[in-house]
Amino acid sequence: MSKTAKLKAYIRTYGCQMNERDSEVIAGLLVQHGCEMVDDGERADIYILNTCSVREHAEDRVRGKVNLLSLKKGSGGKPLIALCGCMAQAHGGRLLRALPGLDVVCGTHRIPYLPAMIEESLETGAKVVDVSDDHPHQAPLRRGIRKSRVKAWVSIMRGCDNFCSYCIVPYVRGREVSRRPGDIVHEVEGLAGRGYREITLLGQNVNSYRGGASEDGDLCDFVRLLKMVNGITGLSRIRFVTSHPKDVSGGLPGAISRMEKVCEHIHLPVQSGSNTVLRRMNRNYTGERYAEIVEKLREEVPGIAVTTDIIAGFPGETAREFDDTVSLMEEILFDGAYIFKYSERPHTAAAGMEDTVPMGLKKERLRKLIDLQMGISRKKNRALIGRSVEVLAEGESPKDPSMLIGRTRGNRVAVFPGESADAGRIVSLMVEDANATTLYCRKAERKRRITNDQ
Ligand code: SF4
Known part of the structure; x- marks a missing residue:
């Protein structure tokens, strides 16, 4: 009988939707090995941290959590603490020295082997580390225990070839x-077929998707993939994330407009409004090119919501370069933005750049951009008051x-x-009130029943 049989396992997920999806896969693998998944970490025999390395702050939170769990370990060594995901890949076995309470360190490419690693640690009491970058077969990664019964993430690709100068992802994924x-x-x-109404196609850069050769011998690009998925009966909505501006094809706006299931929303990280900063970031587009892409999207897909990511205080960011970001935000009027202050990451090109922006100034610029965006989002959301919107009800x-x-849909x-x-x-809803993050609605007349057999 498996060593993990009947043990209670809990997964704490940090970071992006890719990690959320990996956690669903890990839960599926653990259940196959006889574990029972629990919603409360306090009850866990096996505590898994699926980690993010994109910002130092995310790693600090994980270190704090592991130290706390280590203090709680009972005489039987429970809970077993397993750390997987990007932080495991970035630091490997060194984590065992820094965090002696850890039992298992599992890299991003080794997820299918995590249950076996946990079993080995339980059986021998040894620390187990595997962060090799052999790509396992993808088949096990399709399975998993999905958190939602309404919407699902579907990975269409893994990894990234772009090497933006601040980003650790190509090194860990x-x-x-x-x-x-x-x-x-x-x-x-x-x-x-199982009743899911919405799927989100996931990848670090979905617009550079190139699937295996189809019947006519061509590689399938992202627009073609969207068309294939749009034809699937029973599905109501399709989303996709994330899009890199340099890879948005001329055909994408028309595809969003034509395909009724594809939602009118694009997450298009701009990162900075300054061309010199964008060059130092190795983003391969300018602020002008970005604005052109958004203009075309808005022309062809009226009402499309455009959201973005922005970094404040990139190394060497001058007052003028920062002002260019403010100007671009005022020009584009994003529907939403994730804004962070620059965080130095190991291995990356930006880690070798001279960082002349003091922490206090980074924080000040961050605050200014967040305040600006909150004002824009609030205004845009409040403009919807009195209008009807189509909403997929997800739960309480x-x-x-x-x-x-x-x-x-936006x-x-x-x-x-x-x-x-x-x-x-x-459901069709009427917007009664709104702030920068939420629409408060009441039901309008039209309602469509959707069954879900899960
Ligand atoms: S596109 Fe750039 S920011 Fe996005 S994952 Fe790849 S390297 Fe990182």
Whole structure:
């Protein structure tokens, strides 16, 4: 009998949707090995931290959590502490010296072997580390225990070839590998058949997707993949994330506009409005080119929501370069933005650049950009008051279980009265109030029943 059989396992996920999806896969693998997944880390025999390395702050939080868990270890050594994901890949076995309470360190490419590593540690009491970059077969990565019964993430590719100068991802997730289009379509058909209404196609840079050769011998690009997925019966919505501006093809705006299931939203990280900073970031576009892409998207897809990522205080960022970012934000008027201060990451080109922006100034610039965006988002959301929006009900609002939460096609969060049985339905809502992050709605007349057999 497996050493993990009947043990309770808990997964704490840090970072992006790619990690959320990996955690679903890990949960599926552990259940196959006889574990019971629990929602409360306090009850866990096996505590897994699926980590993020994109910012130093994320790593600091993980270190703090491991130290806390280590203090709680009982005489039987429980919980076993396993650390996987990008931080494991970035630091490998060195983590065992820094965090002696750790039992298992599992790299991003070794996820299918995590249960075996945990078993080995339980059986021998030894610390187990595997961060090799041999790519395991992709098949096990399709499975998993999905968190939502309404919407699902579908990985279409792993890794990244871009080497933006601040980013650790290519070093911890490896080079770009696209899944075969037929495998993706098969997975989405299965999800649609089981009642999932919305899928998000996931990749570090989905617009550079190049799937295996199709019947006519051509590689399948992202627009073609969207077309294939759009044809799947039973599905209501398709999203995709993340898009790199340099790879957005001329055909993408038309595809979003034509394909009824593809939601009118694009997450298009700009990172900076300054051409000199963009050059130092190795982003391969200018602020002008970025604005052109957004203009074309807005022309061809009226009402499309455009969200972005921005870094404040990149090494050497002058006052003028910072002002260029402010100007670009005022010009584009993003619907939302994730804004962070620059965080130096090992291995990256930017780590070797002279960082002339003091921490105090980085924080000040961060605050200024966040305040600017909050004002824009609030204004845009409040402009929707009195208008109707289509929302996919996802379930109870975590803040108020008497209300439901869902998202508009433009990915805005909507809160509205309803019952948990409504989860999985697409509802027509009237916006009554709004702030920078949330639309407060009531039900309008039209309602469409959507069944979900999960
Ligand atoms: S596109 Fe750039 S920022 Fe995005 S994952 Fe790749 S290297 Fe990192």
